[in-house]
Amino acid sequence: MAVKEFKLPDVGEGIAEGELVSWLVSVGDTVSEGEIVAEVETDKALVEVPSRYDGTVKELFAEEGQMVPVGDVIISFDVGDAEGGDAAAEAPDTEGEPGDSVDEAKTETEEAAAAETPEGRVFAPPAARRLARELGVDITDVDGSGPGGRISEADVQAHHDAAEEHDGTADETPVTPGEGEAAESTGASADATAGAAPSGTASRETTLAVPATRALAKDLGVDIDAVPTEETREGEAFVTEERLRAFAESGGETAEPATSAADEGAREETVPYRGVRRTIGDQMAASKYTAPHVTHHDTAEIDQLVETREGLKETAEEKGTRLTYMAFVLKAVVAGLKEYPILNSELDEEEEVIRLKNYYNIGIAVATDAGLMVPVVKNVDEKGLLELADEISDLASRARDRSIKPSEMQGGTFTITNFGAFGGEYATPIINYPETAIIGLGAIEQRPVVDDGEVVAAHTLPLSLAIDHRVIDGAEAAQFTNTVKEYLAEPTKLLL
Amino acid sequence: MVVGDVTTGTEVLVVGAGPGGYVAAIRAAQNGLDTTLVDRDAYGGTCLNYGCIPSKALISATDVAHDARNAEEMGVYADPLIRADEMQEWKAGVVDQLTSGVEKLCKANGVNLIEGEATFVDDSTARIAHGGEGQGSESIEFEHAIVATGSRPIQIPGFEYADDPVWSSRDALDVEEPPEKLLVVGAGYIGMELSTVFAKMGVDVTVVEMLDGILPGYEDDVSRVVKKRADDLGIDFNFGEAASEWVEDGDGIVVTTEDEDGEESTYDADKVLVAVGRQPVSESLDPEAAGVEVDEHGFIATDDQARTNVDNIYAVGDVAGEPMLAHKASKEGIVAAEVIAGEPAALDQQAIPAAVFTDPEIATVGMTEAEAEEAGFEPKIGQFPFRASGRALSTGESEGFVRIVAEQEADFVLGAQIVGPEASELIAELTLAIEMGATLEDVASTVHTHPTLAEAVMEAAENANDEAIHTLNR
Numbered sequence: 023m024a025v026k027e028f029k030l031p032d033v034g035e036g037i038a039e040g041e042l043v044s045w046l047v048s049v050g051d052t053v054s055e056g057e058i059v060a061e062v063e064t065d066k067a068l069v070e071v072p073s074r075y076d077g078t079v080k081e082l083f084a085e086e087g088q089m090v091p092v093g094d095v096i097i098s099f100d101v102g103d104a105e106g107g108d109a110a111a112e113a114p115d116t117e118g119e120p121g122d123s124v125d126e127a128k129t130e131t132e133e134a135a136a137a138e139t140p141e142g143r144v145f146a147p148p149a150a151r152r153l154a155r156e157l158g159v160d161i162t163d164v165d166g167s168g169p170g171g172r173i174s175e176a177d178v179q180a181h182h183d184a185a186e187e188h189d190g191t192a193d194e195t196p197v198t199p200g201e202g203e204a205a206e207s208t209g210a211s212a213d214a215t216a217g218a219a220p221s222g223t224a225s226r227e228t229t230l231a232v233p234a235t236r237a238l239a240k241d242l243g244v245d246i247d248a249v250p251t252e253e254t255r256e257g258e259a260f261v262t263e264e265r266l267r268a269f270a271e272s273g274g275e276t277a278e279p280a281t282s283a284a285d286e287g288a289r290e291e292t293v294p295y296r297g298v299r300r301t302i303g304d305q306m307a308a309s310k311y312t313a314p315h316v317t318h319h320d321t322a323e324i325d326q327l328v329e330t331r332e333g334l335k336e337t338a339e340e341k342g343t344r345l346t347y348m349a350f351v352l353k354a355v356v357a358g359l360k361e362y363p364i365l366n367s368e369l370d371e372e373e374e375v376i377r378l379k380n381y382y383n384i385g386i387a388v389a390t391d392a393g394l395m396v397p398v399v400k401n402v403d404e405k406g407l408l409e410l411a412d413e414i415s416d417l418a419s420r421a422r423d424r425s426i427k428p429s430e431m432q433g434g435t436f437t438i439t440n441f442g443a444f445g446g447e448y449a450t451p452i453i454n455y456p457e458t459a460i461i462g463l464g465a466i467e468q469r470p471v472v473d474d475g476e477v478v479a480a481h482t483l484p485l486s487l488a489i490d491h492r493v494i495d496g497a498e499a500a501q502f503t504n505t506v507k508e509y510l511a512e513p514t515k516l517l518l
Numbered sequence: 519m520v521v522g523d524v525t526t527g528t529e530v531l532v533v534g535a536g537p538g539g540y541v542a543a544i545r546a547a548q549n550g551l552d553t554t555l556v557d558r559d560a561y562g563g564t565c566l567n568y569g570c571i572p573s574k575a576l577i578s579a580t581d582v583a584h585d586a587r588n589a590e591e592m593g594v595y596a597d598p599l600i601r602a603d604e605m606q607e608w609k610a611g612v613v614d615q616l617t618s619g620v621e622k623l624c625k626a627n628g629v630n631l632i633e634g635e636a637t638f639v640d641d642s643t644a645r646i647a648h649g650g651e652g653q654g655s656e657s658i659e660f661e662h663a664i665v666a667t668g669s670r671p672i673q674i675p676g677f678e679y680a681d682d683p684v685w686s687s688r689d690a691l692d693v694e695e696p697p698e699k700l701l702v703v704g705a706g707y708i709g710m711e712l713s714t715v716f717a718k719m720g721v722d723v724t725v726v727e728m729l730d731g732i733l734p735g736y737e738d739d740v741s742r743v744v745k746k747r748a749d750d751l752g753i754d755f756n757f758g759e760a761a762s763e764w765v766e767d768g769d770g771i772v773v774t775t776e777d778e779d780g781e782e783s784t785y786d787a788d789k790v791l792v793a794v795g796r797q798p799v800s801e802s803l804d805p806e807a808a809g810v811e812v813d814e815h816g817f818i819a820t821d822d823q824a825r826t827n828v829d830n831i832y833a834v835g836d837v838a839g840e841p842m843l844a845h846k847a848s849k850e851g852i853v854a855a856e857v858i859a860g861e862p863a864a865l866d867q868q869a870i871p872a873a874v875f876t877d878p879e880i881a882t883v884g885m886t887e888a889e890a891e892e893a894g895f896e897p898k899i900g901q902f903p904f905r906a907s908g909r910a911l912s913t914g915e916s917e918g919f920v921r922i923v924a925e926q927e928a929d930f931v932l933g934a935q936i937v938g939p940e941a942s943e944l945i946a947e948l949t950l951a952i953e954m955g956a957t958l959e960d961v962a963s964t965v966h967t968h969p970t971l972a973e974a975v976m977e978a979a980e981n982a983n984d985e986a987i988h989t990l991n992r
Contacts, residue, residue, distance in 0.1 A: 143868075143893070145928075145930050145955035146955055147953060147954045147955055148866075148953055148954075151864075151866050152862065152863075155862040155863075155864055155866075156862045168955070169928060169957060170927065170928020170929070170930060170957065171928065172928075172930075172955040173955070
């Protein structure tokens with residue numbers, strides 16, 4: 023019986039690793055080709071891993087919760103007699119001890135790989151090969167992202183980073199004498215990356231922090247250079263107030279070694295900062311620190327919209343559609359974007375051009391258990407209300423159960439976030455960089471408004487529009503918001 | 519230690535100042551290591567003094583004469599006179615300029631230079647015997663050593679280089695008075711380069727070769743181009759014969775050869791040039807005293823960091839094994855020096871190019887079609903003949919071709935064979951292509967200057983994809 027291995031496939035988008043969320047099979051289970059055997063969460067989405075063979079599960083090579091680099095073997099199968107017979111015929115001397123079969127499988131895998139690039143030939147330029155040596159990476163293990171699988175320096179780096187995280191250890195590159203301090207701080211940084219809670223202490227020479235954080239550090243008697251952090255600004259470690267407080271609370275100012283998980287007990291809990299959460303974090307940081315945000319607040323009066331939706335809801339339901347306000351908001355936003363295209367844009371810093379998009383792919387931020395996801399409704403201007411409502415509902419539910427595909431969360435030109443679903447009125451949404459604007463919706467409630475000199479109750483929708491002030495001016499933001507307000511106030515205008 | 523020795527210390531001892539050794543010494547010194555370079559003979563080694571440079575100087579000089587003499591179809595009539603002694607003087611000037619340049623570069627980089635013959639005492643000590651009477655010796659304690667002792671011409675039984683009419687390649691390059699008749703033993707690259715030089719000087723050249731063709735190791739269609747030109751130059755070839763003895767005969771000599779059936783032939787000549795290959799120089803260094811293993815042929819085995827079986831001792835260049843090429847030696851020297859300095863250097867070239875300065879030149883890099891097949895690739899071939907190159911025709915040199923071997927799936931360039939004018943220069947582009955993992959399209963889509971020979975490289979890449987413009991697609 024032959025053994026076949028399954029490697030975590032390249033799911034595209036330059037994704038180098040994934041977290042093995044759950045095994046759906048155990049050793050000894052019989053599986054058929056195409057059957058889903060595992061779920062792997064990448065930076066973008068939950069990916070289902072199908073079996074490529076009919077057979078039984080021989081070995082699982084990763085634990086649930088473990089980060090697995092793309093290309094690593096995660097499962098092996100004993101496959102059917104036919105193939106096993108062939109394999110035996112090809113390699114009669116591998117029959118016998120069961121333990122041999124793994125070796126044989128390895129040989130097969132190696133041979134298969136050899137068939138692609140004979141003699142272990144690697145297509146990689148000298149700079150990439152040198153980097154591999156520097157990082158201690160076996161370049162034959164690296165998957166190339168270039169044409170035909172050509173390996174770039176970025177591929178080598180990604181492979182190394184994935185392996186490092188996978189091991190949960192700091193860089194294993196041999197440390198030359200005199201680099202002890204650097205190695206120590208690398209270790210601290212790796213610790214910080216692995217978990218959100220600070221553990222251990224760092225010993226940097228330079229630490230960046232805002233003055234208020236420095237003042238707080240002084241007050242708390244904390245050496246700011248000892249606070250572990252993975253954040254950086256311009257290549258230097260950056261400590262936030264949160265980090266500082268967490269460090270101080272953990273008794274860090276005494277520079278004691280990390281307390282063990284058991285000691286920490288109920289005082290704190292470690293939640294891995296990776297997968298979707300980390301992607302959200304990276305994206306938010308990139309956006310916030312790249313695009314100067316300005317938020318414009320306003321309130322739309324939407325009595326007519328409430329009435330219109332009420333009136334259409336039943337008809338929609340008869341057609342199997344749950345008509346939400348979001349469908350109307352999408353239409354109103356696109357109407358606004360058509361009048362003020364500058365809000366439907368992207369700043370290409372490299373080329374020094376602002377790209378105005380003549381298509382309307384609107385992202386809708388959805389809160390999921392894993393964190394914020396932004397499915398994109400494509401070509402909103404070409405779709406009707408019912409179609410939009412259906413699509414939003416489908417995308418949102420698939421985002422929540424994380425079966426949404428990465429491609430369904432890409433290509434957005436403008437984003438809507440609906441924090442009102444959880445209550446509240448105004449907030450500062452962070453732009454879904456490299457887009458240049460995002461609108462946040464507060465809760466639709468009856469609020470007092472002045473109508474003809476009298477305070478009356480009216481349905482209102484608070485709007486918070488954040489813009490990249492490099493590209494969009496306050497006046498344009500206000501005008502756009504006014505347009506959106508108009509369409510929301512008189513939804514029949516959307517029919518024109 | 520010999521009584522009277524002065525012992526000094528160095529971080530890196532480099533033995534041999536050829537293109538492997540001096541490059542290693544300079545790079546080691548650049549990396550801040552206290553470096554000592556010892557050579558018993560001359561800076562620049564065989565390459566600068568008795569190999570690449572002097573032979574190429576003579577090839578260029580004789581080419582000038584030959585080309586001038588054969589330019590009648592271009593409307594140029596000339597009857598150049600070759601003064602071999604003046605040619606030697608010019609060649610010596612070129613060599614001197616380069617060797618003194620090496621010395622200056624070493625000094626400028628802070629390399630300590632010692633003249634003398636190094637011998638290992640153990641794995642951290644070498645004794646340096648200075649040449650000449652009363653020069654004495656000294657000992658050097660080293661932390662690391664780089665062996666770069668190079669190679670020397672192989673001698674065949676009965677043909678001692680010490681005998682006047684028997685030439686090694688080194689002797690041939692120093693000749694101030696060309697013989698009337700020269701017998702060359704061996705049709706490898708050295709034999710062919712020198713045969714061409716002497717034929718162009720007007721010498722009557724006959725070549726005997728044990729094998730059944732010239733330039734073993736090169737594909738038939740490649741060596742055929744060179745053989746045809748050699749025939750045109752009037753060089754006589756006799757294959758399947760090994761030189762067995764020579765005797766004086768009046769003013770000249772008679773060389774006897776034997777074929778595999780024991781049948782003898784004799785050749786009258788004034789001189790006999792033995793060019794049957796080179797062997798490593800390692801025994802004088804007594805590597806065993808340092809624990810360094812040497813194989814039966816005298817080569818020192820090294821790993822991909824140029825390290826021998828002894829951790830602190832490295833070997834580079836010809837002594838470290840085939841291919842015996844100066845550029846390979848230099849690369850190994852750099853790697854050894856960087857590894858000693860703690861850098862993550864390694865010998866991980868995808869391919870090392872090689873050039874033969876025959877007429878026309880041959881240059882190759884990477885795999886041939888057969889080698890690619892053997893390695894498991896499904897090769898894809900593109901070829902462009904120089905007779906379809908405007909530039910080649912305008913120089914009057916249109917024999918030969920550029921051939922590119924690529925793999926089928928992604929079109930990565932795997933190898934190239936060029937025979938024709940300036941092949942040794944043209945190969946650089948394809949060497950870079952292989953190193954960078956470039957594809958046929960990368961080469962074909964790169965705009966090449968017109969009119970140049972380099973266009974042939976582009977055209978060959980286009981040909982492989984059936985997109986050639988100036989030749990019929992294969």
